[in-house]
Amino acid sequence: MRALFPGSFDPVTEGHLDVLRRAASLFDEVVVCVMANAGKTGRFPVTERLDRLRAVTTGLGNVSVDSHTDGLLVDYCRSAGIDVVVRGVRDGADAEHETRLARVNRELAGIETFFIPADPALAHISSTLLTTVHASRSS
16 A cells, blocks of 8 residues: 655654654555645755655655645645555644544545654654754854
8 A cells, every 4th residue: 555645844854754664664655745835935945855855765665755746635646546645743733733634635535644643752843943943053
């Protein structure tokens, strides 16, 4: 079974990698896919995010890297023959947000969502936090 692990990965974090490694142990293939997020302003170009993802996933033989920045997640899933989306969940707010998206994806295209709870040691890390810390240290 093929699964999609979508995200902005702007930048990729240890939390993302933890969820990805765990998903790779559960599914035959996992496509980690850089997606556009209308609610976020991209800090790094998509090509750089793809390069970073390829670099950190080299040891995961059943993981491939792709992007889909024009259209819906369900459109990508349909074209790639993927029926399951993997989402990491850090806290209750994530769970609520992701559950709403999961309902829409199921309603639109029959796509199921598999939630992987964040490792508590990594749950506080987000791409936004990393970027903020980096920016304040660079100033």
